[in-house]
Amino acid sequence: MTQNTAGPEQVHRDVIVIGAGQAGGPLAGALARSGRCVSLIERLHVGGTCVNEGCTPTKTIIASARVAHLARQAEQYGVNTGAVSVDFGRVQARKNAVVESFRSGSVSGLQEAGVEVIMGHARFASSHSVVVTNRAGTPQEIHAPLVFINTGTRPRWPDIPGLRDCGALDSTGLLNLGVQPEHLVILGGGYIGLEFGQVYARLGSRVTIVEQAERLAIKEDLDVVAALTDALCEDGVEFHFGQKAAGVRRTPAGIELTLAGPQGKQILAGSHLLVAAGRTANTDDLNLAAAGVETDDHGNIVVDEHLRTNVDGIYALGDVKGGPAFTHISYDDFRIVRDALLHGRHRSVHDRLVPYTVFTDPQLARVGLNETQAREKGLRAQVYTLPMSRVARAIETGEIRGLMKAIVDEETDLILGATVLGVDGGEVLSVLQMAMMGGVSASAVRDGVFSHPTLSESLNNLFMGTPVSVEPEQAAR
Numbered sequence: 001m002t003q004n005t006a007g008p009e010q011v012h013r014d015v016i017v018i019g020a021g022q023a024g025g026p027l028a029g030a031l032a033r034s035g036r037c038v039s040l041i042e043r044l045h046v047g048g049t050c051v052n053e054g055c056t057p058t059k060t061i062i063a064s065a066r067v068a069h070l071a072r073q074a075e076q077y078g079v080n081t082g083a084v085s086v087d088f089g090r091v092q093a094r095k096n097a098v099v100e101s102f103r104s105g106s107v108s109g110l111q112e113a114g115v116e117v118i119m120g121h122a123r124f125a126s127s128h129s130v131v132v133t134n135r136a137g138t139p140q141e142i143h144a145p146l147v148f149i150n151t152g153t154r155p156r157w158p159d160i161p162g163l164r165d166c167g168a169l170d171s172t173g174l175l176n177l178g179v180q181p182e183h184l185v186i187l188g189g190g191y192i193g194l195e196f197g198q199v200y201a202r203l204g205s206r207v208t209i210v211e212q213a214e215r216l217a218i219k220e221d222l223d224v225v226a227a228l229t230d231a232l233c234e235d236g237v238e239f240h241f242g243q244k245a246a247g248v249r250r251t252p253a254g255i256e257l258t259l260a261g262p263q264g265k266q267i268l269a270g271s272h273l274l275v276a277a278g279r280t281a282n283t284d285d286l287n288l289a290a291a292g293v294e295t296d297d298h299g300n301i302v303v304d305e306h307l308r309t310n311v312d313g314i315y316a317l318g319d320v321k322g323g324p325a326f327t328h329i330s331y332d333d334f335r336i337v338r339d340a341l342l343h344g345r346h347r348s349v350h351d352r353l354v355p356y357t358v359f360t361d362p363q364l365a366r367v368g369l370n371e372t373q374a375r376e377k378g379l380r381a382q383v384y385t386l387p388m389s390r391v392a393r394a395i396e397t398g399e400i401r402g403l404m405k406a407i408v409d410e411e412t413d414l415i416l417g418a419t420v421l422g423v424d425g426g427e428v429l430s431v432l433q434m435a436m437m438g439g440v441s442a443s444a445v446r447d448g449v450f451s452h453p454t455l456s457e458s459l460n461n462l463f464m465g466t467p468v469s470v471e472p473e474q475a476a477r
């Protein structure tokens with residue numbers, strides 16, 4: 001239904017979805033297929049961060065970097081390759097082709113479902129209306145009783161003198177850079193810093209990561225962090241821990257970062273600077289005040305366990321609610337909302353496990369509790385550990401870096417959490433996660449029959465080992 005008034009054209013729909021990310025696109029499709037009239041507003045690319053500048057492009061170039069790495073190791077396997085060189089243009093072209101195919105798949109899925117996709121930037125005009133100027137320059141005010149916000153996040157640029165003017169890149173900028181950096185300096189040793197750091201080191205760049213914390217991955221157990229740090233150093237990544245950038249400036253050769261740490265000031269020069277210091281919710285430009293939607297001190301939208309904001313009929317899904325910022329979580333947010341609205345099933349965000357995998361090599365994958373957390377909680381638990389150097393499959397394939405750990409409840413023998421730092425760690429972790437989801441005990445996994453020689457088969461060995469109790473003096477359950 002369309003009305004002509006002064007100002008923007010007034011349009012009425014059943015549903016507005018803002019942002020075509022990992023929740024917004026599937027939700028718009030599901031609601032349209034259920035017969036609702038749905039407008040999906042997206043300002044840049046359908047598919048959002050994951051498809052266009054996140055998971056898909058990074059995992060595609062990680063694959064190229066892994067091939068370069070293996071080719072350099074070829075001699076150890078008795079294979080001669082000659083000198084290994086990287087054609088950076090072809091690496092980028094392969095990545096772009098995969099991104100394009102995923103993106104166009106998302107677009108055609110929405111078209112088939114009958115979703116009206118409007119390419120433009122949405123702003124709230126009231127609690128249940130949104131103004132958008134589409135790419136043809138036509139302003140519209142769209143009204144709907146249901147509004148879903150899936151606007152995601154963007155890179156956070158720390159407030160460092162000179163940072164904005166020195167030609168630094170964020171992850172999106174680096175993915176689009178046509179040349180391979182000679183010396184990539186990375187500010188931040190989190191997910192993005194580590195994945196990009198190893199990629200570029202393996203492609204042939206010099207890489208230096210500056211991390212303000214005293215070590216990597218502060219949420220992880222110390223033995224896991226030490227093994228990950230060693231693996232990355234072995235691949236040529238250099239680290240500066242406990243250092244803050246006090247300033248940065250552009251030089252004829254690239255950039256120069258002034259670091260301030262316990263040892264005083266230090267200058268670090270590089271050809272390019274990647275800012276990988278976290279991300280900020282895309283809420284500041286939504287005019288949320290007009291809708292009355294509440295945000296927290298960081299600008300994240302506040303939601304309840306069913307993803308409802310404080311305003312009736314407005315939901316927020318994905319990273320914009322402050323994380324956990326993963327594609328699988330955003331997609332599950334979609335399923336929670338879809339099931340509540342279309343199938344009358346009301347699941348809470350608290351009912352799910354939140355696994356994650358850092359796609360370094362070895363991958364760092366984790367679900368549930370680690371040893372440190374079990375100790376902090378004073379749980380009566382056992383810790384099982386198996387180095388990858390004792391996994392038959394890893395020895396055969398020559399990829400023995402890392403370790404597996406599992407935390408098991410002393411009383412029930414159920415798995416409370418696991419960390420796998422190893423080749424294909426994310427896949428092995430999923431086996432342990434399935435055991436957690438199904439209430440399968442550690443003894444049952446120990447005695448399970450798995451194909452030989454797979455990485456998963458080594459879970460027999462993990463639970464055959466002698467466990468260590470989480471420090472008994474702190475056990476208080």
Ligand SMILES: Cc1cc2nc3c(=O)[nH]c(=O)nc-3n(C[C@H](O)[C@H](O)[C@H](O)COP(=O)(O)OP(=O)(O)OC[C@H]3O[C@@H](n4cnc5c(N)ncnc54)[C@H](O)[C@@H]3O)c2cc1C
Nearest residue numbers: 019021022043048049050054122151152318319325326327
């Ligand atoms: C480099 C990188 C690598 C990553 N790798 C992984 C990985 O391996 N695994 C993993 O699980 N996660 C990964 N992530 C995180 C993952 O990409 C996000 O968690 C995921 O995309 C979920 O995002 P979302 O659905 O909340 O929104 P997004 O995918 O961010 O989509 C939000 C969309 O909203 C649009 N938008 C914003 N504001 C407006 C507005 N006002 N009007 C209209 N449109 C708007 C944006 O253009 C965007 O398309 C990675 C992220 C990055 C940056």
Ligand SMILES: NC(=O)c1ccc[n+]([C@@H]2O[C@H](COP(=O)([O-])OP(=O)(O)OC[C@H]3O[C@@H](n4cnc5c(N)ncnc54)[C@H](O)[C@@H]3O)[C@@H](O)[C@H]2O)c1
Nearest residue numbers: 158188189190191192193211212276277278325357358359
């Ligand atoms: N494989 C994956 O699942 C994957 C991959 C990439 C990104 N992501 C998601 O994207 C999010 C953002 O990634 P990210 O790496 O930007 O953030 P992050 O929060 O993972 O890491 C940021 C790091 O930068 C450091 N830092 C912050 N300010 C700094 C400064 N001024 N100087 C030096 N160090 C500084 C922090 O201490 C932290 O270690 C992640 O939290 C994750 O949810 C997931």
